[in-house]
Amino acid sequence: MNPGTGLQVRLRRAVPFALDVELEAPAGSITALFGPSGSGKSTVLRAIAGLQSMDVARITCGGATWADTAAGVAIPPHRRPVGFVFQDYALFPHLTVREQLALSLGHRPAAERPARIDSLLQLVQLQELVDRRPAALSGGQQQRAALARALARDPAVLLLDEPFAAVDWALRESLRRELVRLQRALSLTVVLVTHDFEDVAKLASHLVVLEGGAVTASGSVETLTGRNAVPGVSGWREPAVALDARVEAHESERQLTVIAAGDLRLEVPAIAAPVGAPVRIQLAAGDVILASRRPEGLSLHNVVEAEVLAIEPAAHAALRLVHLRVGATRVLSLVTADAERKLDLAPGKPVLALVKAVSIEAFA
Amino acid sequence: MDWTALGLSLRLGLVTVALLLPLSFLLARWLAFGRFHGRGFVEALVALPLILPPTVVGFYLLVAFGRGSPVGAAFEALFGQPLVFSFEGLVLASLLVNLPFAVQPMQNALAAIPQNVRDAARCCGLSPLQAIRKVELPLALPGIATAAVLTFAHTLGEFGVVLMVGGSIPGETRTISIAIYDRVQAFDEPAAGAMALVLLVTAVAALAITNTLARRAGKRD
Numbered sequence: 129m130n131p132g133t134g135l136q137v138r139l140r141r142a143v144p145f146a147l148d149v150e151l152e153a154p155a156g157s158i159t160a161l162f163g164p165s166g167s168g169k170s171t172v173l174r175a176i177a178g179l180q181s182m183d184v185a186r187i188t189c190g191g192a193t194w195a196d197t198a199a200g201v202a203i204p205p206h207r208r209p210v211g212f213v214f215q216d217y218a219l220f221p222h223l224t225v226r227e228q229l230a231l232s233l234g235h236r237p238a239a240e241r242p243a244r245i246d247s248l249l250q251l252v253q254l255q256e257l258v259d260r261r262p263a264a265l266s267g268g269q270q271q272r273a274a275l276a277r278a279l280a281r282d283p284a285v286l287l288l289d290e291p292f293a294a295v296d297w298a299l300r301e302s303l304r305r306e307l308v309r310l311q312r313a314l315s316l317t318v319v320l321v322t323h324d325f326e327d328v329a330k331l332a333s334h335l336v337v338l339e340g341g342a343v344t345a346s347g348s349v350e351t352l353t354g355r356n357a358v359p360g361v362s363g364w365r366e367p368a369v370a371l372d373a374r375v376e377a378h379e380s381e382r383q384l385t386v387i388a389a390g391d392l393r394l395e396v397p398a399i400a401a402p403v404g405a406p407v408r409i410q411l412a413a414g415d416v417i418l419a420s421r422r423p424e425g426l427s428l429h430n431v432v433e434a435e436v437l438a439i440e441p442a443a444h445a446a447l448r449l450v451h452l453r454v455g456a457t458r459v460l461s462l463v464t465a466d467a468e469r470k471l472d473l474a475p476g477k478p479v480l481a482l483v484k485a486v487s488i489e490a491f492a
Numbered sequence: 493m494d495w496t497a498l499g500l501s502l503r504l505g506l507v508t509v510a511l512l513l514p515l516s517f518l519l520a521r522w523l524a525f526g527r528f529h530g531r532g533f534v535e536a537l538v539a540l541p542l543i544l545p546p547t548v549v550g551f552y553l554l555v556a557f558g559r560g561s562p563v564g565a566a567f568e569a570l571f572g573q574p575l576v577f578s579f580e581g582l583v584l585a586s587l588l589v590n591l592p593f594a595v596q597p598m599q600n601a602l603a604a605i606p607q608n609v610r611d612a613a614r615c616c617g618l619s620p621l622q623a624i625r626k627v628e629l630p631l632a633l634p635g636i637a638t639a640a641v642l643t644f645a646h647t648l649g650e651f652g653v654v655l656m657v658g659g660s661i662p663g664e665t666r667t668i669s670i671a672i673y674d675r676v677q678a679f680d681e682p683a684a685g686a687m688a689l690v691l692l693v694t695a696v697a698a699l700a701i702t703n704t705l706a707r708r709a710g711k712r713d
Contacts, residue, residue: 205614212615218608222630232616
């Protein structure tokens with residue numbers, strides 16, 4: 129299978145509700161299908177797995193055609209190399225963790241299976257619970273078992289349906305880290321369905337926004353958030369950019385870490401990741417202060433030279449959303465209309481962007 | 493004690509269970525998972541033997557199995573003997589009368605399997621048949637066992653339909669229930685009492701077994 133090409137999906141259906149989408153999930157990265165409930169995102173995921181029929185479907189993955197209604201091709205679900213993690217995990221209640229994994233290894237020679245089960249269990253850290261049935265596992269353990277079962281298929285695409293919706297906040301954060309770790313280690317192609325923008329901002333590199341059965345935006349998370357162009361988010365979530373950064377250096381004496389997102393270099397409270405490691409950061413527009421002169425005597429770490437690209441009205445009439453450019457990296461700043469006048473902000477004008485180190489949310 | 497009648501009843505019960513379970517499983521699966529119009533009508537048909545008086549069921553079966561009917565004529569042409577007043581006729585009647593006892597527990601057990609779990613089976617690489625064997629059958633096992641026990645016990649006890657369709661031919665159609673009635677008619681109370689006790693014990697055992705199975709199924713989830 130050619131790992132260079134990801135998943136291409138084209139779906140159309142008239143009933144029970146209209147759905148007409150075209151989307152792409154690049155190989156080796158996480159693509160988020162984001163939208164409100166009822167937008168059809170779970171239906172799209174089920175169609176990719178072959179669990180849902182469509183009036184028109186064309187699905188190809190890594191050069192293989194999984195569905196093509198025009199050519200009469202419809203590979204049944206059990207012959208598509210997908211790993212599916214269901215929202216409620218859908219573990220088999222009558223089987224132990226080991227048996228669940230064994231069931232998913234039908235495509236491998238019997239002699240390989242025990243070793244493969246061991247390595248999968250190690251991957252999700254469930255070695256001790258291998259002989260338990262789902263009822264005897266906690267929510268987080270069930271999710272890891274479901275993830276291992278999906279990975280057991282050696283999937284070309286890993287499909288996750290609201291994987292963190294059923295767990296509490298603290299566990300959600302650690303499961304997110306787990307997923308990112310696995311995705312990077314195995315360079316998995318992942319399609320993640322979610323209605324929680326935190327999942328998008330922390331995990332995804334590509335974003336497809338679905339509303340009322342249609343794609344209303346798609347592209348890289350960095351680009352879409354940097355332009356405040358994610359439909360369905362601006363109203364209730366403060367604009368924030370999600371940036372892919374790397375650890376550049378550790379300043380252990382000052383307990384700070386320097387990270388770089390493109391041309392934007394920032395100091396953040398020390399994070400436990402080696403130099404060169406990828407870090408996802410979120411920078412809320414309200415946390416970016418603009419100044420015309422370099423300030424002194426502040427507790428501030430990050431003073432960055434930027435250029436105003438555009439100014440747009442914000443949700444609140446007294447506020448303005450300022451689009452900034454730091455080299456090629458885009459950042460947003462939310463300021464008052466009063467500050468816009470005082471600083472005489474206009475497209476093309478150079479400004480200083482001030483960012484408190486503690487207001488940068490880094491996810492490593 | 494009419495040992496021949498008891499033997500016949502046991503044979504009828506076992507044959508009925510053996511034939512009815514596979515057929516009912518398919519029917520139950522269709523009713524539990526199928527999406528089609530008229531499901532309510534099919535379910536009503538399956539449940540009909542529960543509320544129709546056995547003599548009414550027996551009367552219609554007698555007419556349907558008779559020499560004048562297509563079913564009766566076809567059977568006689570194939571096997572050279574009439575369907576009514578024969579063990580084979582009794583089996584056929586028993587299959588129809590027991591339909592609700594076999595279908596309903598299995599249908600409930602299958603319907604209780606979440607859609608996602610069945611989808612997960614397919615996404616784990618199981619073909620439709622493998623998914624039935626490795627996921628649906630084991631999960632529906634308590635329902636299947638309940639169906640078997642209820643069908644068996646009910647077959648032993650069926651009276652009205654057997655009398656109408658089979659009559660009371662020793663070794664052919666005289667089941668233990670008919671034999672009890674026979675003994676009472678002949679004022680042979682000790683024999684009737686002994687046989688009634690056998691059926692009573694069987695019924696209590698059947699209920700104990702089904703309740704235990706139901707509890708066990710509940711515990712696992």
